[in-house]
Ligand SMILES: Cc1cc2nc3c(=O)[nH]c(=O)nc-3n(C[C@H](O)[C@H](O)[C@H](O)COP(=O)(O)OP(=O)(O)OC[C@H]3O[C@@H](n4cnc5c(N)ncnc54)[C@H](O)[C@@H]3O)c2cc1C
Ligand code: SF4
């Protein structure tokens with residue numbers, strides 16, 4: 011076989027899983043990773059824990075220091091892939107280095123969404139987005155250096171609330187501004203959102219809904235106040251824009267690689283261009299539930315897509331099974347986990363089961379379609395969460411034990427015995 | 442490579458929950474059943490999820506999945522596959538209690554310590570002992586250790 015040169019652009023979870031997959035079958039060919047960030051590795055979701063002071067910088071990597079060496083990866087850090095020439099299979103880096111490759115993975119992640127704000131420009135101090143380690147460090151320095159009062163977080167979605175989680179651990183009680191009529195509108199339903207909103211306000215945070223920032227005012231180059239669409243004005247010394255991320259399409263712009271919201275990939279993580287693959291937050295692959303291509307910007311999806319890409323790149327034909335949206339967020343002291351379609355449109359044949367236990371502060375919601383579980387919300391009762399996820403993935407008909415799904419003792423016992431036995435069997439073992 | 446796996450059989454389980462007691466003991470500081478239950482604080486959580494309804498019961502622990510979703514989803518590398526033994530193990534020092542592993546474990550066998558925000562227990566097949574404690578003490582062979590070719 012001719013030598014294959016693998017090139018991975020971006021060095022995060024999709025990249026690491028791609029490397030592991032390739033090295034499982036191909037121990038000899040060259041793998042190069044290019045990243046525009048400096049650290050050898052870090053876990054992006056840990057940034058909010060770092061902000062909160064729960065972990066130090068040493069704990070940010072999710073692989074050991076020798077990972078790249080052990081997997082014989084040529085790791086190029088602090089350089090951007092500026093241009094991609096898919097016909098020549100060449101990538102031009104910031105410092106004019108030209109890399110050629112035979113198979114390429116694009117795993118460049120997302121870019122923060124910044125809504126248009128009057129008076130906004132890059133040189134105002136005290137405004138941050140929340141996606142990269144470098145800006146998180148700057149944010150922490152800023153908090154330590156300045157007298158911080160009246161912090162505003164724009165965006166009450168997952169990232170916004172992760173930021174709130176971090177700030178609260180630091181003893182800062184921010185005001186959250188959310189465009190929708192409730193926070194976590196994409197992943198939660200009305201009840202769950204209102205429980206969380208209540209907890210936030212008990213914890214001293216403010217939530218302003220159905221509003222957004224229209225303009226800002228500065229004093230001495232620093233942010234001093236913001237103006238809301240509703241006409242309100244808030245003084246603030248720190249604004250964190252955490253509306254969300256969208257796929258980073260900069261590198262593929264101007265190439266024949268097909269995009270929609272993200273880079274379109276088939277079940278093998280291939281783009282429309284031969285030998286060019288994409289995975290993670292920049293990719294738009296199959297969604298298990300809708301069966302259409304969707305961007306699901308979460309860690310487990312990036313990991314699985316990266317792995318699938320790596321297998322296919324090394325010649326092991328493997329189909330991506332399609333995952334679905336899921337997340338785990340803790341808000342102050344309420345752990346929450348949600349899966350899939352949590353807030354189904356009325357009609358259209360969805361069935362909803364729910365139970366709120368006020369004494370325990372627990373809330374459980376299950377969404378069914380055609381007797382299959384398609385969505386879950388768990389607040390303060392996350393212990394067996396994965397079993398619900400399994401019901402979604404395995405498309406189990408739950409008609410016969412529907413009444414037991416909400417119970418505190420929900421577990422494998424409610425499943426039909428045959429299926430349970432099949433499930434607990436290890437490979438090669440008959441129970 | 443030969444891998445060890447714990448196999449359970451619900452038909453043999455009598456619901457005595459002895460396995461849980463020995464699991465806790467094995468993972469306690471003293472490894473002594475009386476001390477573990479009387480004197481130790483915090484007492485470790487058992488890595489067994491015990492389920493019972495009517496006359497059916499079983500004691501479930503980590504199945505050591507072939508392609509462990511908990512490892513794939515872990516944000517920190519705290520949950521990892523020990524290549525040598527072929528077990529999925531948990532490193533408490535790295536864990537931040539993000540509950541991604543709990544979200545994806547299809548068996549629901551990872552227990553959270555919500556207060557300290559760290560995984561409280563995850564079966565380690567008693568790597569420090571010769572034999573898993575639950576297997577050794579189950580009076581009815583409802584929990585067995587088998588070897589499979591991996
Ligand atoms: C604050 C925060 C909290 C989160 N919490 C969770 C959570 O709890 N659970 C969860 O499932 N998900 C969470 N996520 C989402 C999760 O981090 C992402 O899904 C995951 O990191 C995506 O991985 P990826 O491999 O696609 O690439 P990314 O992690 O997005 O990294 C892409 C990398 O490519 C680099 N890059 C971009 N362009 C170029 C270029 N041209 N040349 C070279 N390098 C380039 C970028 O600098 C970056 O380092 C969180 C995200 C954030 C921001
Ligand atoms: S903890 Fe759960 S997901 Fe992880 S290996 Fe064990 S059974 Fe599988």
Ligand code: SF4
Pocket residue numbers: 514515516517518519520531535536537538539540541542543559560
């Ligand atoms: S709770 Fe701990 S072990 Fe589980 S995914 Fe998070 S960091 Fe990993």
